[in-house]
Amino acid sequence: MFFHQDATFEQLSIHRVGNKAQDEFYVLSDTPIDIAQDEVLPDLLMQYFMKPFGKANEVYRFYHPNDDLQLNEVYYFAKQYFEAKIPFHEMSQQLAKHLYEVSEHPKIKAGELYVVALKNVQLEGEEHDAIGIFKSENKEAYLKVYPNAGGFDLDYEQEAININKLDKGVVVVKTEEEEGYKVLVVDQTNQSEAVYWKDDFLKIKARNDNFQQTGNLLKVYKNFVNDKLDESFELESADKIDLLNRSMNYFKTKETFDQGEFEEEVIGNPQAASLFKEYQENFAEEFDTPFQSNFEIASPAVKKMTASYKSVLKLDKNFHIYVHGKRDYIESGFDEERGLHYYKLYFENES
Template sequence: MTGIDSVQLRDVIVHKVGNPTRSENLVLSENALTLNDELVKRMLTKYFLSSFNENEHYHFTHLSDLNLNEVFTYVTKIFEDPSAFVATSALLANFLHSKSTHARVKEGELYIALFDQVPLGTEYKQAIGIFKSENKENFLKVFTHGRSLEVISEEGININKLDKGCLVFRNNKEEGYTVCVVDSTNKKNEAQYWVSDFLQVEPYADSYHNTDKYLGLCKQFITNEYAEKFEISKSDQIDLLNRSMDYFKTKDQFSLDEFAEEVIHHADVVDTFKEYKKTYESVKNFEIEDEFDINLSAVKKQAKIFKAVLKLDRNFHIYIHGRKDLIEKGYDELTGKHFYKLFYDEES
C-alpha cells in the first residue's frame, strides 16, 4: 500500500494465539500498547500496511446472514464503540484460536489495530487491522561491554514481511465492508484457514478481480493443462503466454469469445480451456466473468510473473517476447542433440 504517511495509528493490542491441537495456549493482553514513541508508531504502521495491494478488494460473507460472520460483527462493534476495543479484540483472538486447528497453522502474535486517515482510492477512511506474525528471524545486536563491543543474537520480527493481515475499511458496510487481505504463508488450499475459515471473505467481482484472476487462469492452463492434453513445444507455450498477455495489454475490454478467436484459435483447445475455467473457479471458490473491463494495475501485477523463458538444460535461458516465426527448432543427428535457431537483425 502506498501513501500511508497520512495514516494515524490510534490503538494497538497484541495477543498470542497458538494451535489448540498442539496444546498451544491463547494468551490475552489486558491492555493496549502504550504508543508514546513516534518512531515505533511509524515502524508499526509500515509493518502493518505496506504489504497490502490496495487495488484488490474483498468483502465479508456468510452463507445465510452477514451478521453471523464473526469477524464482521466484531469489527462493526469496534467501529461503533471504540471503548470496546480491548474486550472485542479478545473475542477476535478467541475466534482465531478456535480456527487454528490445521497442522500447518503456527503459533504467533495477533495484532488488532485501529487507524484513522487510511487511503482508499481518492478518499481517506477509518480502518481496523487484524495481523498475525508467525515467522521469526534471527538478528545480530551489537552492544558495549566495558571498553569493548560484543555481539549477541536475538529473535524478532522482520517488519518488511507481514505474514497475515486483514485491513477493514469503514466503507460499504451493507456489502460486507471493503477489505484488503495478505496471506504470505500457508497458501495451499488445505491451509487457507486465514481467508476461508477465520475471515470468511470473498473478492469483489470488479475489473481488478476479473483481470487478475483471468490472467492467473491463463498462465496455469497454458503451463499445465495445455501441455498435458495437447502436443506442444515449450516455445509454443511461451508464444501462447505472450499472446495472452499482449491481448490484455492492448485491449480495453475482455471478451471470452474474442480471446478464444484471436489468441487460442483451435476449437478443441478452446473447449478444453472453457472446461478448465469451470474447474478452476470451483477449486478457487470464485467466479470470473466472461466479459469485463480490463484493469491495467492487475495486468502490470501479472506481467511480473508471466515468465517467457525457454530453459535449455542448465546451459541456456532464452527470453522470448514475441515473433515465434523467427525461432526454428530442429534435431542434429550427428550430435544427437536438439537445437533452436534464432534469427535477428542486431545484437545489443
C-alpha cells in the same frame, strides 16, 4: 498491488487472547499504546505488521452465510469505527473478545492481538484509511551482545517476537463498504486448526469483481499454457510464448472479455479451447472462484499480471531471446553436424 511505504499509524491497542477450549482467558488493556514519541518503534512495527502484505495477491471480502454483512462481527465493528460510531480502543476490545469466542480448537495458540488504525495505505493505485489486526503466537529466544568494561557481555530474551515472522494478520481497507470492504490476509501457520482465522474469525471469501475475474483468467491461462497443453499438443517454447503474448495483447486492447471471442482469436484451436474450459472449471471448483463468460477487463489487473507473463527464450546460459510477436519469424531446428539445437530469426531492420 498493496503499498504501505507512505502509511502511518494513527492508534495502536494490544490485548492477549487465550484458547477458550483450554480454559485460558483474554486480557484486555485499558488504554491504547502511545508510540508517537518513540523514533524507532513505529518503523519496527510497520515492518513487522505490513511487510508480509507486499506478497498478498488475493483480495477478499467479508461475508456471512445468511447474506447479512451486519452479522459478520469483524465487518460490523470495523464499519462502526470507520463511521465514528465507536471509539478505536473499544472496537479493538470487541475484536479481541470475538477472536476469543472462535478460538475453540485445542491446538490454537494463545497470543497477543494488535489492532492498529492506519492512514494512507495504497491498494490498487488508490490511498485509503485502514484497520490492521495482527496476532503473534510464536515466541523465540534472542541473544543480545553489548560492550562492557573493555570487552563484551551476553544476555538473552527468552520470550521475544521475531519482527520478520508475522503469524497472522488482516488489513481491512476502507473502500467498497457495501460489498464487504477490500480485505488482505496473511496466515503463516498451515496447520488444519489455523483455518479459524479466515473462516471463523474473519468470515471472508475471495473477491469476484472485474479486477479478480481479469487477474484469475490471466493466471489460469498462463498455467494452462505452461503446464497443461503439453499433455495433448507438441509445443515448442516459442509457441507457448506466442500464445501468452496473444492473450496479453487481447487483454490490453479489448475493453470486454468474451469467452468465445478469446477462444477463437487467442487459442485458435477447438480442442485446445475445450481443454482450457475444462481447466477453468477445475480451478473454479477447487478455489470456489467461478468464472464469468463476459466481464469488463480491469486494466490494473492486466498491468499487475504483465510482469509474470514471461516472453523470454532462455538458451543454456549463453542467450536470452525476447519474443514480443511475429511467431512466424522464428524457426527452430537441430544441427546434426554440431549436435546442437538452433533458432533462426528473421527481421527487417536492426535497431
